[in-house]
Amino acid sequence: MKISQRSQLPLKRGSLPQSAPLKNLPEVATQIRRDILEISYRARTGHVGSAFSIVDILVALYNGFLRFPLERPDHPDRDRFLLSKGHAVLALYVALAHRGFFRKEKLNEFVQDGSELAGHPEIQCVPGVEISSGSLGHGLSLGAGMAFAARLDKRPTRAVVLLSDGECNEGSIWEAIHFAGHHKLANLTAIVDYNKSQALGPTKDVLDLEPFADKWQSFGWAVAQVDGHDHQKMTALFKTLPLEKDKPTVIIAHTVMGKGVSFMEGDWTWHYHTPTEQHLNKGLEELNA
């Protein structure tokens, strides 16, 4: 689907409806985790820990914050949510299906032969997937471009980019941070899934990001830190965006790798592991409890 084409932009731009908040957030988050675990077990894919890490952020984002008319997913003024850490896409697919962007049965196609649902997302493979990602370090520039264009044309669109902490090793991320700060892109929000883990070890050992908040701040960003698993706190924080009217905002979301299942929590090796039947049963048992 080529929704980037200019000819498809309607001449009249209507106001965006607010999206309805979700009910029973903890239950939604648990359901999403159950689905992720089952699907990745069946598909024999990794990145489960990375997906679990962002589930609560997604739940909070789709809890009435992001504006998207479901009946018109290509609405030109919709908010753009960009999953820059594309390896966690299973969490996004499941969250979008739960939110009604597409039917849940489609999730069974994940990474199957001939499927559109790859292990890293491709633009508009399903409604709600705004960019192709997978190579780290791309999403923030794309989001900055969207925010810049929206502001120039006085459109209500906001761009929200979810980054991984390890991804912030990439120089291109810092080019984008520099650019967005300089241009005071208040309609751009970056959320960093700060689970302190990357592929081969803890971030502090591989390439330490600290003092992380200070770095963003010195590049002209407004910084908030939040518990990335606390739906209420994140929902409340999102309502206050932008934190400052002439600055982009970064939300450093403190998270736990593999959050929700005891044997994954805080273990960076779950970036790669594929769940076994034992993992599946134990995990579902914990999530059902």
Added chain:
Amino acid sequence: MRNSFINAVEGQAERDSDIMFLTADLGFQMIESFAKRFPRQFLNVGIAEANMVGVAAGMALMGKLPICYTIATFMTMRTYEQVRNDVCLHEANVKIVGVGGGFGYSMYGPTHHPLEDMAIMRTLPEMVILSPIDPNQTAAAARAMLKHNGPVYLRLGKKGEPAIYTKEPRFQIGQGAVLKEGGDIAIISTGPITYEALKAAEILHQDGIELCVVALPTVKPLDVVLLDEIGRKIPYILTLEEGTIMGGFGSAIASYYLERGIHLKGFYRLGTPDRFVKRIGSADYLRGQFGLDGAGIARTASDMVSNRR
């Protein structure tokens, strides 16, 4: 060439407020007029080419028509993955414009010699590659580029390229033209170095050899109708590009003829060899060094028809 380019873009920007001109801090004494006339459509992103391409793709996904501009080395090589993923994979309507293609910045040394750009841009799905042959055609190519909905790489020379067309020619993406007829040997050329092919044709004419000069200002997609016609009619073919022979324009044509089953008596790619240019000089000097000037081309052509090559 860069002036014809910017003048054409300026003309279009007046009609289309979605055109955005992005530069990575390059274009001294060229972009000033555009920047002054269209401040909302001009953006110097700073010396950060990768971010420039990502930002442009984001803009395109919002319906804008961004042009990214810097020296062709930085434009295509520093940003290769951004061009691949952010532009081509998204089918984003972004125009990648590289200036100084070949030896436009000859004296500045190998970091400023874009010789591999056509080869690497060619491998990208969705990418259209334009390499106009003179300033008049550049203006037409720039307009065609803006009209095309999708990724385009436009390879420009720098400035002072001689005119081959006396006025702006009609330009259609994917279409080449025979500039000079001749039945003994043909040269298929792209970019402003085509002027050297015309010079070679004059030299060869003195020696009784008629060189057919074909210009393909679109490197991708190739004008296969014209290639078939030339290949079936003329027994010897040379290709000419101001860039490496490794995987570039000549390689594309060689592959095409081989797979098409067109049998030639002789085929040879003129371009730069598989090594960096460490002893620099003017563009004319370097062209001469690699046999890419009129005299060098005439020599190769003459050797070919007399079976000495």
